[in-house]
Amino acid sequence: MVMLPRCVFKRVLQQFYSGHQGNPKSLLSAAFTALPGGDAAAGRRSQATIPDIRERTLIAVKPDGVQRRLVGQIMQRFEQRGFKLVGLKMLQVSDDLLSQHYSELRTKPFYPRLLHYMTSGPVVVMVWEGHKVVQTSRMMVGHTNPAEAQAGTVRGDFSFHVSRNVVHASDSLEGAQREIQLWFQKKELLSWDSCDQTVTCEV
Ligand code: IDP
Ligand code: MG
16 A cells, blocks of 8 residues: 655645545545655656655754854755755763764864863754755855854854864764764654755645
């Protein structure tokens, strides 16, 4: 039996009661039309490239961002871009977690200060899902050094020094997978259907 997401099921019923005649055949046709993209898209599907909308990345609002009440504005940017929030929590980070997260930077001269900064207060950490979300969110976050970050990026709009750059974003698919596993347990991540996904891209 085919399980339809609730939003698709609703569209099936809407189409069945409006315009379709009410026999079993038209219910089937309504179901087909209501599936993401509808029958027109199904006709084109063999040629179209279906985007991978399940890619995930880790974004964290660092302690300076939380202190400055920037959490809402930062989250809003990801929502308005069309990405889907699948994990969210606020925590005081341990030295142990941070040393694993920033394991590549352990030998850098600024590492002790980075550790101090990142444990100076709570962080808000999130997992966002969507097409090319890793690459896109790096662009949205901007250059590591806010002095070089473009206006319109989070760092370019909210910070001016590399030691307080407000936000973290995974820098690759592999990095994202590693960081998501490090910060979140499987049960803390939710898979859910957003009803706008047939509007934001062809799926
Ligand atoms: P990223 O956050 O853009 O991925 P990384 O090179 O991975 O940049 O560095 C991780 C974090 O370490 C930066 O976001 C920043 O908080 C801190 N950091 C990097 N370079 C410096 C530096 O030269 N001085 C102080 N802190 C730095
Ligand atoms: Mg990095």
